[in-house]
Amino acid sequence: MPSVSHVPPSSRDSVVAALRTAGCVFAEDEAELILATARTPAEAAAMVERRVAGLPLELVVGWAEFRGLRITVDPGVFVPRRRTEFLVEQALARAPGTAGVVVDLCCGSGAVGAALAAGLGRVELHAADIDPAAVRCARGNVAAAGGHVHQGDLFDALPGDLRGRVGILAANVPYVPSDEIGLLPLEARAHEPLVALDGGADGLGVLRRVAAGAPRWLAPGGCVLVETSRHQVPAALDAFERNGLTAHLAVSEELYAHVVIGVAP
Known part of the structure; x- marks a missing residue:
């Protein structure tokens, strides 16, 4: 499992690389979403760590898009497909x-x-x-x-x-x-x-x-x-x-x- 503790959260390329190495097929899109959602560099780094560890993206950022709506998704709740x-x-x-x-x-x-x-x-x-x-x-x-x-x-x-x-x-x-x-x-x-x-x-x-x-x-x-x-x-x-x-x-x-x-x- 790759570590992203050394990755500057503001560096999109570094985040994409970490996500891609972890097997995220849509690494570029996920990186954009994480960096847009995070309020601080430290929060972005923590989000990337959780995603690399296998947490679904929707639970990492706390929401899912569904028919144009932003649906809050809490831990332990089924993620809308x-x-x-x-x-x-x-x-x-x-x-x-x-x-x-x-x-x-x-x-x-x-x-x-x-x-x-x-x-x-x-x-x-x-x-x-x-x-x-x-x-x-x-x-x-x-x-x-x-x-x-x-x-x-x-x-x-x-x-x-x-x-x-x-x-x-x-x-x-x-x-x-x-x-x-x-x-x-x-x-x-x-x-x-x-x-x-x-x-x-x-x-x-x-x-x-x-x-x-x-x-x-x-x-x-x-x-x-x-x-x-x-x-x-x-x-x-x-x-x-x-x-x-x-x-x-x-x-x-x-x-x-x-x-x-x-x-x-």
Whole structure:
């Protein structure tokens, strides 16, 4: 592991070299971001040290860009992925005319909810997660939209008066099969909560629970959107259809994103 204690933080080239040696593919971009974020040379040096040690860049600088928003990401919270922007795009494209209530389930940092609120304008936004660290983080990220964040297991966390009123239910559920967690990049395995990654034996345990519960919470014509992997698509579509939802698939080849969409009658 290279040491950067001797690197002048103001020297972009030196920072780039340290990051590149550590294996950072986008070393130039990361160096620019670190140097722009750091308030002092000492803080920049510390940031580079943490990145070289393997901490995800978003946790080093304390935020992630998501659909043009700066989303705060606290230690121990799932880092929003660029491919999940596709889920938001699909939700906005299919937003029912009465999409006054939006729910971000398994919200993590609250990035999806914040982006939906930014795209839709005035909505009643609720987010929920089982992880206390995620709940604390999400509260800050959805505050500007007047969002409410609840702690609990999926629908158990939501206020009862939302039943039958939700226009958009976005659920960025964990979908990595338990025995494939070890294949994930070290950054995810070492620094993100297992509950945000592990989807059970076939990766679809949480998705099936969302599919089963969603019809009771969706407004007529409301939609639920869930990200999954390519090989899980047939089983995910089946889970939605078995629960009375009209199921569709949206794919972004560019982002390698697969979003299953269920529409309530």
